[in-house]
Amino acid sequence: MTLQHLDTPVRRIRGLPAPPVRAFLSRYGLVFAFLALWQVSGTLGWISPAVLPPLDAILGALWTGIASGALVDDIAISLQRAGLAFGAAVALGIPLGLLMGQLRPVECALDPILQLFRQTSALALYPVFILLLGLGETSKVFVIFWATLFPTLLATIGGVKQVDRKLIEMAESYGAGRLQVFRRVVLPASVPAIFVGLRLSATTALLLLIAAEMIGANKGIGFQVMNAQYNFQIPLMFAAILLMAGLGLAANAVLVLLQRRLCRWSLD
Amino acid sequence: MTADTDTRGQVALRHLSKAFMLNGQPLPVLRNLSLDIRAGESLAIVGPSGCGKTTLLRLLAGLEQADSGQVLIDGRPIRGVGTERAVIYQEPRLLPWLTVLENVAFGLEVRGIGRGAAQDRARHHIRLVGLADFEGAYPRQLSGGMAQRVGIARALTVQPEILLLDEPLGALDAMTKLTMQEELTRIWAEEGVTMILVTHDLEEAIFLADRVLVLSRDQGVGPRLIDVDLPRPRDRSQQDFVAMRRQLMAEFGLH
Structure with missing residues (x-):
């Protein structure tokens, strides 16, 4: 009998950058290429800078807006609208979802009407909310809340319902009562699903924020996008759009970070 | 009736019956089963799938209720799950x-x-x-x-006084399974618990149990009890062990 060596030495291919650099490039390379193309196509005149200003002009407009305080007010009011709506949606959606997921009769009774509400576009209802609540802040916050509620609510219901029956039975076999089963099994098992809902809700909140501000506001980032376009301040318009994208990324990053802390057991 | 410490972990089945509804028809899985399990005994329950062995274990655990009959632990009828029993499932849960x-x-x-x-x-x-x-x-x-x-x-x-094991090693690979059988024997001896084990592995039943309860799906054939009269620690390759396994396999018409 002979022994064969099956492990061949790993050869490093020459000319490739070190692993961390490579990892960074493979993840963000396309983003940088896209931004570079944007900048170059503007400065070299491939696309009219009046339609698509180069990045430095946009960043310049953004800086001026923030430094002068003009955009800061818009950011503040937008954050307030989206934050209030998101907070209310979470404060209602998670407890209601937990209840509906746990108690079949409650879900049975509430599901049809919720499906009806959910399938009705929030933007289609915006005029109704304006009629009911007036043109002020309330109707704006409410329309965002309305659309933001459903992702969290449905994800929470789904999360509770898909908890492994076998884990619940295990807890019961040790004598756990309903409340203990809920607190020690159902709730922690639902957290990952709830976070999926929260991230969807955050995206929806920002989406509806812009729509609501474009329709009936005189302040806010969404208003700035429309207003800058009317006044042909195209760099400012892009600056406001960029700001929105940044807010979306930041909201997502915060939620991902929170999820990592709360559900270390389910990741990597 | 009070149980003294030496007899804690006694289990008595009294005329247990349980049927499931299948397409509107009652399908009996346990019929009038009576059995006494000694404190500190190791009992294995074997049988083909559908013979009611898991149902029996779930009745003992208090996770299901019998249609008629009683389970008594240390002389007292059980009502639901109890602190004197602990269940080990096929999946670790x-x-x-x-x-x-x-x-x-x-x-x-x-x-x-x-x-x-x-x-x-x-x-x-x-x-x-x-x-x-x-x-x-x-x-x-x-x-x-x-x-x-x-x-x-x-x-x-x-x-617990009584450990209820529902095919606890069924999902493990062959090598790990053998090691865990030895571990279970050691733990059972050290802890002095009554061990009731459902398994579909006849060799495992002989290796671990003092007695083997053979359940059948056939209505005409009642449950049988087989004494495993082998010294411990048991040796799977020993002649008596092999003979015992042959006898048990014959119960199922296997060779």
């Missing part, structure tokens, strides 16, 4: 968000023991199943055999 230590302490905490005291007791049983170095690990980091050991430690930590 660990809570993935808890560490090994927290999982093992779970049963005690649910019963109202404080976290510190529960974890102190849990540590003892984690050592007993040989996982002292893995207290802080999460279930997803464990192999199948290790996860099952955690499940066993969790059951032992509540210091």
Whole structure:
């Protein structure tokens, strides 16, 4: 009998950058290429800078807006609208979802009407909310809340319902009562699903924020996008759009970070 | 009637019957079963799938109710789950968000023991199943055999009189299974518990049990009890062991 060596030495291919650099490039390379193309196509005149200003002009407009305080007010009011709506949606959606997921009769009774509400576009209802609540802040916050509620609510219901029956039975076999089963099994098992809902809700909140501000506001980032376009301040318009994208990324990053802390057991 | 310490863990089945509804027809799985299990005994329940062996174990655990008849533990009829019994399932059923230590302490905490005291007791049983170095690990980091050991430690930590095992080694690979059979024998001897084990592995039944209860799906053939009169520690290749296995296999028409 002979022994064969099956492990061949790993050869490093020459000319490739070190692993961390490579990892960074493979993840963000396309983003940088896209931004570079944007900048170059503007400065070299491939696309009219009046339609698509180069990045430095946009960043310049953004800086001026923030430094002068003009955009800061818009950011503040937008954050307030989206934050209030998101907070209310979470404060209602998670407890209601937990209840509906746990108690079949409650879900049975509430599901049809919720499906009806959910399938009705929030933007289609915006005029109704304006009629009911007036043109002020309330109707704006409410329309965002309305659309933001459903992702969290449905994800929470789904999360509770898909908890492994076998884990619940295990807890019961040790004598756990309903409340203990809920607190020690159902709730922690639902957290990952709830976070999926929260991230969807955050995206929806920002989406509806812009729509609501474009329709009936005189302040806010969404208003700035429309207003800058009317006044042909195209760099400012892009600056406001960029700001929105940044807010979306930041909201997502915060939620991902929170999820990592709360559900270390389910990741990597 | 009070049970003294020597006889704690006695189980008596009295005329147990249980049927399931299948397409509107009652399908009897247990019919008028009576049996006495001694305190500290190791009983294996074998039989083809659908013979009611898992149902019997779930009745003993209090997770299901018999249509008629009684289960008595130390002379008292059971009502639902009880602190003197602990179940070990085929899947380890660990809570993935808890560490090994927290999982093992779970049963005690649910019963109202404080976290510190529960974890102190849990540590003892984690050592007993040989996982002292893995207290802080999460279930997803464990192999199948290790996860099952955690499940066993969790059951032992509540210091049950009766351990109910539902095909506990059924999902493990052949090598791990043999090791775990030895472990179970050792733990059973050390803890002095009554062990009731459902298995479809006849060799496992002979290796672990004092008596084997053979259930059948056939209405005409009643349950049979077979004494495993072999010295411990048992040797799977020993002649008597092999003869015993042949006898048990013949019960199922196997060779």
